[in-house]
Structure formats: C-alpha cells, structure tokens
Amino acid sequence: MQINANYFGNVSYEANEPIHIINGLIGFESYTEYLPIPFHEDNDSLISLQSLEDETLSFILMNPFGIFPDYAPTLSRQDMDELKAESSDDISYYVISVIRDSVAESTVNLKAPLIVNALNRQAKQIILEHTDYTFRHALGEMMKEER
Numbered sequence: 001m002q003i004n005a006n007y008f009g010n011v012s013y014e015a016n017e018p019i020h021i022i023n024g025l026i027g028f029e030s031y032t033e034y035l036p037i038p039f040h041e042d043n044d045s046l047i048s049l050q051s052l053e054d055e056t057l058s059f060i061l062m063n064p065f066g067i068f069p070d071y072a073p074t075l076s077r078q079d080m081d082e083l084k085a086e087s088s089d090d091i092s093y094y095v096i097s098v099i100r101d102s103v104a105e106s107t108v109n110l111k112a113p114l115i116v117n118a119l120n121r122q123a124k125q126i127i128l129e130h131t132d133y134t135f136r137h138a139l140g141e142m143m144k145e146e147r
Contacts, residue, residue: 005050006058008037018052019116022082022124025096026112031057034123047094049114061094062108067139073113073128083117083124092116104140111135 005011013035024032033052038044045066051057064071073093085091093115095108110133116123 003035003050003052004055005035005037005048006056007039007048008050011035011037011050016121019121019123021114022122025059025114025125026127028057036061044092044094049094060097060099061114062097064093064095064108064110064113067108068110068137071110073115073126073130073133075115075126079115079124079126083115083122084120085117090117090119092118098136102140104138106139107136108139109135110137 001015002010002012018033018035021032021034023029028051031051031053035050035052037048037050039046039048043063045063047061047063049059049061064073071093075088075091080088080091083091093113095110095113097109098107100106110128111130112125112127112135114123114125
C-alpha cells in the first residue's frame with residue numbers, strides 16, 4: 001500500500017504497520033487510522049503520525065523520555081484493558097509536538113500522551129491527572145531545567 005505523506009512524499013507500507021487510535025485524537029476524533037513514520041530509521045525519538053484517512057493531516061510525535069527523563073505517566077486498568085495490554089512493557093508513550101522556527105519555542109503536550117500497544121497496534125490518547133504536566137511544555141524551558 002502507499003500514501004502521499006506530508007513530510008516524506010510517497011511512502012509504501014505493509015498492512016501490519018498502521019495503528020488504530022481508539023476514539024481518535026482530541027479534536028480529531030473522526031480520524032482513527034494512522035501510519036507512524038520515524039524521521040530516523042534507528043529510533044523513535046521523532047515520528048510523523050500520518051493519517052491514512054486524510055493525507056493532509058499529520059502530527060509530529062516525540063518520545064517523551066528522551067526530552068523529559070522524569071516523565072512518569074500512569075495508566076488506569078481500564079486503559080490497559082481497552083488497549084488489550086497484558087503488561088506495561090507492551091506500552092509505548094508519545095507526546096504531540098508543535099514545532100516552531102526555534103526549537104526553544106517548540107512545545108510538547110505532556111498532559112495528553114498517545115499510548116500505543118506495540119503488540120497489537122492499538123492506541124489511545126489519554127489525559128493524565130498529574131498536575132505537573134501541561135498541554136504546552138516549551139522545549140526551551142525543559143532544556144534550561146536539564147542544565
């Protein structure tokens with residue numbers, strides 16, 4: 001199969017590669033089928049989440065642990081059941097990013113991560129109750145905290 005991906009042009013993919021986002025993303029609930037395309041072949045630090053239902057729709061995802069090592073999201077038993085995950089080891093976390101001209105001005109949404117069951121390709125966006133996480137963490141502020 002093929003799709004004309006926003007950042008990559010024509011991309012071929014196999015039937016087992018897309019993920020299904022249960023109930024879609026917040027604000028984009030009617031779109032549930034996505035192809036994750038890593039910007040770097042050897043890691044998942046930066047991913048384009050390309051909609052298979054609308055080629056003009058894609059999101060930039062980051063692995064939050066690479067930029068915020070103390071990130072500690074917790075899932076409810078209901079979330080685990082909905083994703084049909086047997087263990088937290090089956091789950092990967094990604095945060096939606098807004099990339100600006102300056103990396104320091106770019107933001108990530110730590111409050112509402114996308115959780116993915118890597119085994120069955122089911123995903124869900126959740127809103128965490130943790131009060132330290134917001135919908136817009138500036139990367140510049142995070143870089144200052146690390147120093």
